[in-house]
Amino acid sequence: MGFLSSNVSITRYKVEGRVEEPVIETIYNGLTQNAIVTTNDDISEKTVGWTSLDSPFDPNFEGSSFLIGTHLVFSLRVDKKTIPPKIVKKHFAMEAAKRLAESGREYLSRTEKKMIREHVMSVLILRIPSAPNIYDLIWDYEDSSLWFFSNLKSANEELETLFSRSFNLTLIRLFPYTMAGLTAGLSDKERDILARLSPTNFAE
Amino acid sequence: MLDVSVSYNRYRFLGYEFLTWLWFVIEKDQGKITGPEQEMVSLEIGNRIVLENDRKDAVESITIKGDDAGLEEGILALRKGAVVTELNLFYKVGDQAWHFTIKGESLNMASLKVPDTGGMESRKDLEGAVIEKAYLYNEAIRLVDNLFKEFIKGRVSDDWNTKIVPLVRQWIYS
Secondary structure (H helix, E strand, C coil), X not given: CCCCCCCEEEEEEEEECCCCCCHHHHHHHHHXXXXXXXXXXXXXXXXXXXXXXXXCCCCCCHHHCCEECCEEEEEEEEEECCCCHHHHHHHXXXXXXXXXXXXXXXXXXXXXXXXXXXHHHHHHHHHCCCEEEEEEEEEECCCCEEEECCCCHHXXXXXXXXXXXXXXXXXXXXXXXXXXXXXXXXXXXXXXXXXXXXXXXXXC | CCCHHHHHHHCHHHHHHHHHHHHHHHHHCCHHHHCCCCCCCEEEEEEEEEEEECCCCCCEEEEEECCCCCXXXXXXXXXXXXXXXXXXXXXXXXXXXXXXXXXXXXXXXXEEECCCCCCCCCHHHHHHHHHHHHHHHHHHHHHHHHHHHHHHHHHCCCHHHHHHHHHHHHHHCC
């Protein structure tokens, strides 16, 4: 779901650490070095990388195009090849029948079946194009806050890993406990009380 | 700070209590909302509430949805010990309206709709749209942040057990 869509989901983060000076250059390097790369003969099931908000299928970070106002705006792209199980089943059955006919046997061993499955997957993966999933983000560098425009667990995990690798910074997901501890302005004494809280029973 | 996954699970009840408290505030204590938000006009329950009760052996989930749905079933669920786990809100400032859902355990925002913005034809329009959208998203986030701060300040104070919870109970059983 995109930043500019009419309906969005947001997962919020606190960015821990500071980017090395000069900030824009460091971020540019982190983006370009980890930009998504796609090739037609890609054998991997999943490819993850950064892309630009205005040209997600042709990443371009030149001219600090990722800097809009005081915000850093770019996107995470996850290209994934999903082979429908029925296609795998069909090709597996065809390949297994061929091997049985060639060998004149009635059964295949477990290892042979495993090898056939791997072979079928490796052939199909080359033939099936990957589907791109684009998730925008907006990073307020001064405020050390970041909004990621997806609540999907897998997308958030990809973001956390790639962000850490690209910028050497940690993303702390904001949920009730981290929001209370990091952004609600509690005193040390209040944080101690927070750590000892247990659920309230509103019903008498 | 505790490990993230440990604290996420151990303190998810804080998010549920926040949404339960928020429902109470919307119904009975709107002053709490207008306090931090000087220009706010209204905050209302939207078209969906999800409650959960795990006080028995099995987890019981109650969903109330629909634009004009009655919330009596929700109150009844609260009386049985349920808490709010998901809440759709309708926030209005002047003639501008925001719709969004907050998930209790994560405080993630979902289905966020902000007031309409202008169209885009050039790169300059894109920059303007990003800045405008960011401002509008921030309005909803700021509202939730201010309310959560109000809740958590009360939650770690003595007032929680002596004043706030008795008032919530009074509302549930009224």
